[in-house]
Amino acid sequence: MSSTLVINQPQPLMEVRDSDEWGSGICDCLQDLPDCCFAFWCCPCFACGISDKYGECLCLPLLDFFTCLIPPITMSMRVSMRQRYGIKGTMFNDCVCATFCTSCTWCQMSREMKRRKLHVVLVSAKNT
Template identity: 75%
Template sequence: MSKMVIKQPQPVMEAQESDEWGSGICDCCDDVPECCFAFWCCPCFACKTTKAYGQCLCLPLLDIYGCIPPITMSMRVSMRQRYGIKGTMCNDCMCATCCTPCAWCQMSREMKRRKIQILLVGAKHT
């Protein structure tokens, strides 16, 4: 008895975008409604952005437990990794600490600009 083994091709994501942020940390005029939302209700905006990024909706609420918002900083680092954006953790820490609403707005604008859909697929091995 012989077995036929078929191997599915693995997905490859090639970054054809810039290795820089699509907008600056203070480019609020690029998307005024979102920046107003982030300014007036940053926790709600952060939760909405985190969910759109594919993470737990309530994750940003953990930021209230420290001087440096760990979730905001982690999301910036993760987004830089995912999209191949140059930067440093020190810069991410400064943005997350000093301009939290602006950092969330920048991340939201970047997700819209890149338009990379997140697809989670579950598969069973038989």
């Protein structure tokens, strides 16, 4: 009986083939009118749905409504999305968008998720 020691595991590689810009502007709500209306009339419900689709806790955006100034969850989701998709931007811009255009920010993130379908590609993976 022989034992084999594995030293290096294959690592997943994510290839980004999209632009490093947002697919739509913060005020381009007319590109997806049903989402825009849903976000305008019931932003908490819309934000919870987007958070769930993004892979975060369903109720996470509800924490935004306990703060008075900057909505921390909206801002952090926008920063996370920029990092995941390789979108240029600054935390200051994310803060301004989250604070003054909360529902528009959630709409923009929804459009971005629909537009970008990032697949994980395993490189050098071996079936044993």
